[in-house]
Amino acid sequence: MSSSSDLPLKYYSLWWWLGWLFVAVIIVLSLMPAPPAVPGLSDKVEHAFAYALLMSWFGQLGKLSVKWIIGWASMGVAIEIMQGLSGYRYFDYYDMVANSTGVLIGWLLLKSHKLQYLFFIEHLVSIGKENTK
Numbered sequence: 001m002s003s004s005s006d007l008p009l010k011y012y013s014l015w016w017w018l019g020w021l022f023v024a025v026i027i028v029l030s031l032m033p034a035p036p037a038v039p040g041l042s043d044k045v046e047h048a049f050a051y052a053l054l055m056s057w058f059g060q061l062g063k064l065s066v067k068w069i070i071g072w073a074s075m076g077v078a079i080e081i082m083q084g085l086s087g088y089r090y091f092d093y094y095d096m097v098a099n100s101t102g103v104l105i106g107w108l109l110l111k112s113h114k115l116q117y118l119f120f121i122e123h124l125v126s127i128g129k130e131n132t133k
Helices: 012-031 043-060 066-086 093-111 117-131
Strands: none
Touching: 012 043, 012 066, 043 066, 043 093, 043 117, 066 093
């Protein structure tokens, strides 16, 4: 029996471009002078969540190799360095740890097949299309 992750995503190109849009959003929010914050939520949780989502998103697109894990973690480190050089944001080792922890969480959830939301969304879309016929 095959799992949903063995099947190709019908909207692969859309997911790919939306994923890169998400990367751009992370970069912009990370480098803007005063990014919005989620009230009552630690910024470390925000960091971990964003990078877990990033890793899991591209992991569902078949990008689950060590190169991608290192790449996303490196992006989190590079952004922190750029924040320190910006003059209006500050460098924080704990943000680097939160970013890398998020990458690891996203990878672990994918490896355990617990996180397949792109396949789930496509399934819901197909059900919706069937119900409109």
